[in-house]
Amino acid sequence: MAFINIPKGKQDRPQDRPCNLKFKNISDIKYWVFDLDNTLYPSHCNLFSQMSSRMTSFIENELTLSQEDAFALQKKYFKDFGTTLRGLMENHNICPKYYLDYVHDIDLSIVESNIKLDQILQKLPGHKYIFTNADRNHAQRVMKKLGIEKNFKDIFDISDGDFMPKPHLSTYQSFVHRFGIVPEDSIMLDDMAKNLVPAADLGMTTVWIMTDALWAQPDGRQGSVDKVHYQTEDLTAWLETQLCPS
Ligand SMILES: [Mg+2]
Numbered sequence: 001m002a003f004i005n006i007p008k009g010k011q012d013r014p015q016d017r018p019c020n021l022k023f024k025n026i027s028d029i030k031y032w033v034f035d036l037d038n039t040l041y042p043s044h045c046n047l048f049s050q051m052s053s054r055m056t057s058f059i060e061n062e063l064t065l066s067q068e069d070a071f072a073l074q075k076k077y078f079k080d081f082g083t084t085l086r087g088l089m090e091n092h093n094i095c096p097k098y099y100l101d102y103v104h105d106i107d108l109s110i111v112e113s114n115i116k117l118d119q120i121l122q123k124l125p126g127h128k129y130i131f132t133n134a135d136r137n138h139a140q141r142v143m144k145k146l147g148i149e150k151n152f153k154d155i156f157d158i159s160d161g162d163f164m165p166k167p168h169l170s171t172y173q174s175f176v177h178r179f180g181i182v183p184e185d186s187i188m189l190d191d192m193a194k195n196l197v198p199a200a201d202l203g204m205t206t207v208w209i210m211t212d213a214l215w216a217q218p219d220g221r222q223g224s225v226d227k228v229h230y231q232t233e234d235l236t237a238w239l240e241t242q243l244c245p246s
Contacts, residue, residue, distance in 0.1 A: 035190035104138035121151035200227035
């Protein structure tokens with residue numbers, strides 16, 4: 001089976017070019033590393049807007065700030081620390097579990113079950129893992145809503161990485177060490193292009209799940225343009241193409 005499949009009409013984009021691809025066949029992939037949010041479900045579900053509102057109200061309540069000031073601090077910590085949580089932990093000694101439980105207490109009704117994705121995941125060879133900046137409980141809820149939870153061997157969440165979010169290299173090192181993953185035998189899929197940089201640096205093949213979000217695009221300043229080996233707007237269709245190339 002040929003592994004490579006680049007969408008027609010997009011061959012001129014630099015991130016479409018395969019870079020040092022090691023897999024000739026899909027059966028060569030031993031480890032599948034999936035991000036969760038906006039990767040396993042479509043970004044139009046916009047769960048982040050619910051989480052963002054809850055982050056703001058959490059900060060309002062805990063730090064006794066106006067909504068406007070709370071939102072500004074939320075964004076500043078996201079920019080400065082990689083996650084709002086990290087800034088709250090460093091500067092305000094916030095208990096991460098308390099914050100994560102609050103922020104992820106959201107309505108998942110917009111996330112539809114994805115039977116096709118479930119069927120494809122069952123057919124993919126190799127072990128599948130979730131590698132997320134969210135928490136385990138949220139990952140389990142989302143996977144259950146999608147109906148795909150039985151396909152995954154394990155979850156590596158924000159607490160497993162000692163609350164250092166992707167794309168901190170140390171978190172990727174902890175992830176591969178925890179599960180005995182061989183990066184060269186792995187493929188990682190994520191909607192944030194910058195999260196693919198350490199994965200590629202470790203030797204993984206990468207797939208960018210394209211969204212319209214500006215902060216998720218490949219960016220030369222992050223070094224992510226050359227670290228995106230494949231891209232697709234539709235995870236399920238892309239995986240199916242790998243299983244059944246035309
Ligand atoms: Mg994501």
